[in-house]
Amino acid sequence: MSLIADTPISLIVLCSGLALVLIGLWGMLTQRNMIRMIVGFSLTDTGVHMVMVSIGYVTGGTAPIINDAVPIAEAASRVVDPVPSALVLTAIVIGLGVTAVMLSVAIRIYKARRTLMIDECTESKW
């Protein structure tokens, strides 16, 4: 019980983020359906974002917004790190763009080959 109580919350999020990365990789590598592989990619994406956000957490920190609740003088000692937040913010939007491009490639292949199974698209192998 005391083990759970002493575990910092960012460690829990870090571990489950890493586990989600593994789950997503497993999905990407074992599935043969292209859309399922892209689902695995999007899970890996979410896992990486969780890891990055958890690294930026500071014990007992508040959101990095300096207003009445957090005066300017105390800012540096009370807020969490804004840099990982800013990086993840852009990474999520990029992730959507990448997913959209991958899905449209999958649709394109389906239109040409009438299948989504990657095993049947053999001519693109070397």
Place this chain on the structure above:
Amino acid sequence: MTVPVITLLTILLCSGILISGLLAVTLNNLLSAVISAGLASLFASVVYVVLAAPDVAMTEASIGSGLTTMIFLYAIRKTRGED
């Protein structure tokens, strides 16, 4: 020794993320798998609020679980839901 509420909440949310992630790679129905992936994203956005990153939480909630699921659904419709 009492466990803080915030730790319990984090454990609950993280197990939700892991369970829906596992479902997303194991479910047979493609539609259910995509919805599960969106669910994992939604849980993750609540975790970001717990970790004091509200900006990221807003982005994840609207993009990760809304728009991504939506384009997956459109792609499934275009490929006639082939499994």
Place this chain on the structure above:
Amino acid sequence: MFDSIGVLVGNLFLIIGALFLFSAGLGVLRMPDTYNRIQTGTKATTLGTIMILVGIACLHPSWTWKLIILVFFVMLTNPVSSHALARAAHSIGIRETEATVIDKLDDEDEPPREQAE
């Protein structure tokens, strides 16, 4: 004095709202078919969410206006989304339980049958 009453009332509302949400979860597990599940998951959660928002308004009086807007949105979106869900479920042909007495949407879809009768 007023503070403590506000805290008491707010917590009471929170507990009532949580009970409603719990009953919604129980109903989703126990109801026999899709349509009954949709209606449990909508009615009880709408009331439960509103109760919880009212409770928060009692605990933090300065947030009242934002919470009123939230209540408005919950009341507007929750029934509409459940309506759309139920219609979609009906149109892909999910059947009701045996105990169902009347299906107005089905009658609406097939006017010729009514005329024939």
Place this chain on the structure above:
Amino acid sequence: MIKRLFILMMLAVMAVIFLNLAGNYRENTELSRLGHYYAENGPQELGAPNLVTAVVVTYRGLDTLGEVTVLFISAAGVGLLLRRTRRKQDDEDLEQGDRAEETAGVHKPASEIVETATELLLPMVILFGIYVFLNGHLSPGGGFQGGAIIASGTMFLLLALPESHISRLMIAVIESLSGFSYVVVGVLGVLLAGGFLDNRIIDPGTYGALFSAGAIPLIYVFVGLKVGFELSAVLDRFRKEDTGPL
């Protein structure tokens, strides 16, 4: 089978590495030096209470410009990939398939309740998106979130009223104009203030007011419009069965 074994072994190796990483992890008790600098000097230098906004728009503004460019390229790529197939034979096959699908599937129009709710809610969703990117320097939110909310509004429109038409010309014009203005503001920063994308080209105003923090709200309006319309264009491309030529 052997393939699966290899995958399992690879994942096991990764899991060991990850376990090592997680075992040595200690939660931060204070900010890193970079974060400390931003938290200490950000509010005075830029006048923006939201530090994430300050980092995204000004301190790391060049990254954001590149990110918006990547998003633009991906939207263009989606448009290129999902355009009409040129080969006649394929096309006819596809169209016949579509038509069969449409007649076979039950395609009911949206009910009156959904239509009315769309008319009521859609303006509010758009308004909320605009609110989010105008208040990006004061409260959580900003251009990307506001743009995503506007795109969610578009998604709502496409779901509730599938027959509605979105003008591609309007999307192209607004997107190009906002991208252009973003770069112009950045170049003005070089001419009038300290460097590219410096926000002090406009008077910072009072700390914490709506119109403060120099050019940050201006940049976020452009970013929000650009992201919102780009994502709407991506959704629109994905919706259409057979999109016309570019």
